[in-house]
């Protein structure tokens with residue numbers, strides 16, 4: 001009996017550890033998006049992506065990005081239709097051929113330390129960190145996308 005309790009205890013500890021490691025929208029990403037992205041991508045003022053594209057110059061003149069503040073909105077910039085957009089924009093240059101950071105990388109934090117910390121969290125959430133667009137992506141690369149809620 002003692003042995004059984006010990007096994008149960010270990011199994012429970014292991015599942016707690018596994019949950020603690022999992023990076024999710026609700027547990028990790030939403031908070032970063034609220035603090036770092038929603039001033040330009042929030043629901044109050046940011047348009048849907050298709051509306052943004054239709055009147056791009058007007059929105060850009062206001063310094064306004066497209067809506068990205070919900071789970072559903074954000075994953076469309078990871079998987080489809082805007083495959084890899086989030087990765088291309090947030091990357092620090094290490095995953096790109098040209099070695100150039102994406103233009104949203106700067107918003108990940110005020111210091112290099114903070115930017116790297118938040119980039120690591122985004123990478124863990126996305127899973128397969130590929131900068132490729134839909135036509136260039138392999139099925140394996142797409143299957144590697146995690147984006148847990």
Ligand code: HEC
Nearest residue numbers: 036037039040063064065077082085086089103104107108
């Ligand atoms: C100061 C305003 C501002 C902040 C803060 C900001 N963005 Fe943006 N973002 C923009 C604007 C404006 C665009 C559209 C122009 C462009 O494509 O660069 C954009 C475009 C994007 C795109 C490209 C979408 C596409 O496929 O065309 C992504 C992805 C993105 N932002 C993600 C983020 C994330 C994630 C954060 C927070 C870490 C963030 N942005 C913070 C203003 C901002």
